[in-house]
Amino acid sequence: MTHWLAARYALMALLMAASLLPVAGEPIQIPDSAQVQTATTHPMKYYISLPRNWSANRKWPVLVAPNAHYGDKGKHIASFAAQRDARKAGFILVAPLVINADRVADMAEYRGAVADAISAADAASPAGSRRPDRNDAARAKFDSEGIRAILKDVQKLYRGEEKVYITGFSSSTHIAYMFLFAHPELLKGAIINSGVYLGRGVDEAHIPFLNSPERAKLAIKYIIGEKDPGYKKCSENWGEVKAKLLRYGHPAAKIQMEVIKQGNPERLSAGHNWFPTRIFDFCAAVEMSQAR
Helix, strand or coil, X not given: CHHHHHHHHHHHXXXXXXXXXXXXXXXXXXXXXXXXXXXXXXXXXXEEECCCCCCCCCCECEEECCCCCCCCCCHHHHHHHHHHHHCCCCCEEXXXXXXXXXXXXXXXXXXXXXXXXXXXXXXXXXXXXXXXXXXXXXXXXXXXXHHHHHHHXXXXXXXXXXXXXXXXXXXXXXXXXXXXXXXXXXXXXXXXXXXXXXXXXCCHHHCCCCCCHHHHCCEEEEEEECCCCCHHHHHHHHHHHHHHHHHHCCCHHHEEEEEECCCCCCCCCCCCCCCHHHHHHHHHHHHHHHHC
């Protein structure tokens, strides 16, 4: 069933590619950050926001921040854009609409053929799966291939850099972890915001780029509020993840954790929420260190 799902995605991608690829010689159209976009070679949808001073004369750092759940309607990328613009940071922001762990009924943006294909894959979930009603492998494949297709578009259309930052909050930390473990070659940095690692989309028997420069150069941060209801579980899980990262070749000096304390000077919520200010602080620090 997974092969059938992949074939169906491929057919849809070919149909979309013919109508969505830019025509040679046409000026670049600045995308509306409130409008849902579609990758040119994959059915994945996404929001994108360019910095105010964007131009095609240089390359731009990219921050990928997938939605945690459906119904957000681009609100989290708008909050990230406000923080970016306030500090005049030159980041392209991308919010892929990943299918991840959500109910198909909630996936309004994928209603129709894609949602039907996801439902069919879920119905054929392998025996013994952690969630018999959900095909985690097929969903992870869709999300991984979709985000990689989006990144190629961002590089081609909007001069995004080849290596990007990826973050995730709550459920979407599964996506950030998937790229951290399976695709370190695509990353400058990874920020895990209040979530746990469950191995979705990761084959731990075949981890790529073990003890490689791709892992050694990658900066990693874990952020969580001390009043997060899942603080204990998430912190213990992070300790286990850090041990794996060290074994795979990530130096301890490149791995950090921050607990947002209640009553902090910036008056940030210490609960279960995004921390865009801390995410941008981290990305800016990495950019500065690499510019030296």
